[in-house]
Each structure stands twice: as structure tokens, then as C-alpha cells.
Amino acid sequence: MRYLLLLIIFLLSVGSLQAQSTDTIEYYLKHNMQRCEPVFATYYRIGVREGQWWKVKDFYMDSKFKKSEGYYTKYENDSFSHKEGIHYTYYSNGKLHDKVTYVNNLKEGIFKAYDTTGRLKDSIFYKNDLPNKFGYGWYRDGTVRFKGVYDTAATGIGEEWEYHHNGKLSSYGKTSKGYLLDSIWTYYHENGNISSLETYLADSLKGIICYNEDGTVYENSDCKPVLFATAEYNVNHFISENIRYPKKAINRNIEGVVIVAFTVEVDGSIDNIHAIGRHIAGGCEEEAIRVIKLMPKWKPCKHHNRIVRMFFTQPVTFRLE
Secondary structure, X not given: OHHHHHHHHHHHHHHHHHHHHHHEEEEEEOOOOOEEOHHHOOEEEEEEEEOOEEEEEEXXXXXXXXXXXXXXXXEEOOEEEEEEEEEEEEOOOOOEEEEEEEEOOEEEEEEEEXXXXXXXXXXXXXXXXXXXXXXXXXXXXXXXXXXXXXXOOOOOOEEEEEEOOOOOEEEEEEEEOOOEEEEEEEEEOOOOOEEEXXXXXXXXXXXXXXXXXXXXXXXXXXXXXXXXXXXXXXXXXXXXXXXXXXXXXXXXXXXXXXXXXXXXXXXXXXXXXXXXXXXXOOOHHHHHHHHHHHOOOOEOEEEOOEEEOEEXXXXXXXXXX
8 A cells, every 4th residue: 555655646746747847848049039059049938838828938138037928829849829818028128118919819909019218109909910990100209100090890901101200201002901012102202202102912012113312213223122231241251350259258168159239320330239148258248249340331221212220130159169
């Protein structure tokens, strides 16, 4: 009887351990939200089963603040999916970035987004994952940045206006069923002149005419958007030629990857340079930032025939030989 009791206790203990291992899932994520080893991580994720759902939280590796939290109903192929309930995302300083409710993995109700100071910057109604009724966006000074008006049947049919910070119209166009770009969308330079006329059919760009800021037709045949800023040199080679392994990191045998975030400005210069994700210390973050600051100008991003700023990340690897 004593041996039988011990066997039952052992089996219960094993069952408890197995339940714990399957009811809590933890792993690390790179800046692009792909799984990775801790040394390459920008975020840390933990999912805890609560009944039939999973409560999933992501954390910034550097600040330790939450990046996001919400419920999922499925965990398959090493991934959480099918959102339910209220989902939140946060800035790295802990401030709320946005919140929205999901029903059967579809946005439902009011989506609200905030800037880093906590001010409301976007508010849009959703029904069945499509914009419904109206939506607005604001600059930090309170002036309107975006306005959308949609039908109340949740078809996605509507009209949208965007505005430059100076109050002049930035774009206007219509959306068709399914919230797809449709007909002619007109984009404007900050001086009020048209920058491009773009013809869409079911979200597919069919034709584009570009204009210079003075209103004349853009003669260059290459009028297609440049969706990503690019360096006209080998960035990885530039980094390897200019990197200096910090002595402190060498003495401490520190290796790893530093993720550097930066902005490519409208003139191609590099600005707002900072390290994100897990810090490996030993002076590696400071050295990575120093090298990125040395980079020559990039070719800036061009969208709707307008030069725009763009955010980038660049990994810098420190490896002892």
C-alpha cells in the first residue's frame, strides 16, 4: 500500500510538471518578431494558458517594460494566433501606444493610438476588421492629420483625407469594398501643388503621373515609388572596416549583436541613432553607435513622389576570434 501511494504521488508530480511546461511558453524575439537565441533578442515573450485562451505578454529587453499584451486562442507551429479581447501595445518607456478589441481575430470597436507623451493621436471605429463610420488622426499640436469617412455597413467603402502639418491637403482618395484603394488618389506637395496622380483598381496601382513642386510634369520616366531608403555602398563592409572592438569587451570576453536603430532623413543623412534590444555592455553599444554615425548619406525613401523620412535597424556583430 505504501509503494502504491508513493507511485501515485510520483505520477501526480510528473503530471503537474508536464502541465506546467505546456501551460507556460517562453521564448525570445528579434526586432522583426522572429524567434531567436537570447543573445540576438530585442524582445522576450511569455504565454500563459488561462482556460482555453493564452495570455501573451512581450517585453523590451533593454527597458524591461511591456511591449504588448493580449489574448490568443491558438498556439500552433511554435506561434500564437487568433486574437481575442482587448490587445495593448506599449512604447519602450512604458507608455501606452495603442489598444483595440478583437472578436474572432477581427478588430471590433474603437482603435485608439497615443504618442509617447500619452496624447491621443489616432481614433478609428472598426467593424469586422474594416473601418466603420469615421476615423481621425492628429498632430501633437492638435491639428488634424487624417480624416476618414466610411459607410456604416462595414463594407470598407469610404473616403480619406490626409493633411500636411501646415494644414494643406496631403492626399485624397476613395476606398472600395474590402477597404481597397480605388479610382484616382491625389497626393500633394507641402506647397499645395499635386505631387502624383495614382490610379488604383482593387488596391493595385495601374498608373501614375508625377509632378514637380512647381506644378510641372515630372519628365523622368522612373516615377515609381522608392519604398525603402538604400545605401549606395555595402553597409556591412563599411561597418567591418570601421569597427573597433572595445578593449573592455575584449578583456571580459564579451560577444554578441547590437541592434542600432536610426532614421534616414529626407536629405539622406543618418539621425536619431540609438541601440535597442538586449544590451551586451563592454562598450559595444557605444562603438556600434559611433560607427553608424560615420556612415555616408543614403538614398532617401520616396513615396507618392515625395521624399520622406524612414526608420531603419542595423545589426552590428561583435565576435572574438
